[in-house]
Amino acid sequence: MKFHLTVDNWAVQKADARAVRFDVFVIEQNIPVELEWDDMDEHCLHAVAHDESGYAVGTGRLLPDGHIGRMAVRAAGRGQGIGAAILQALMAQARQRGDREVVLNAQTQAEAFYGRHGFVRDGEEYYEAGIAHVCMRHVFA
Known part of the structure; x- marks a missing residue:
């Protein structure tokens, strides 16, 4: 699948980002809708x-404190490099603005994916919205 990636603010990306996150997190993973939306x-x-x-x-999103989150790819797009491209784009934005590292809370089933991009587990497994997670970080060289 060919795809085009853009990085912009919430005003520009809101409709499409919300649609993907709703499908993946709320519908597919049964995360309560009230847990998906925040003021960040x-x-x-x-x-x-x-x-x-x-x-x-x-x-996916990059928070002001260097956290990457809400990474989601619809089922039809998985395994085609989309998640990797999103992650790399967000990491590049963090590095460009001067962040020394990026941190994320990975679902444990995605730990190997993030590991392939230089992220290392930092701490023990925990549960969020009923799903096992681990904190992972990548320090820029």
Whole structure:
């Protein structure tokens, strides 16, 4: 699948980012909708990937404190490099603005994915919204 990635503020990315996150987190993973939305979105940079027809297939966000979160790729887009492209774009934004590291809370089933991008587990497994997670960090060289 060919895709195009953009990184912008919440005002620009809101509709597509929300749609992807709703499908992946609320519908697919059964996360309560009230846990998905917070007041940080408008303070973040958001990456959104669109397929050739303009359909949003993936998203992620970079918080002001260097956390990467809300990484999601719709089922049809998985395994095609979309998540990796989103992660790399957010990491590049963090590095460009001077962050020394990026941190994320990975679902344990995605730990190996983040490990391939230089993230290392930091701490014990814990549960959030009923899903096992681990904190992971990547320090820029």
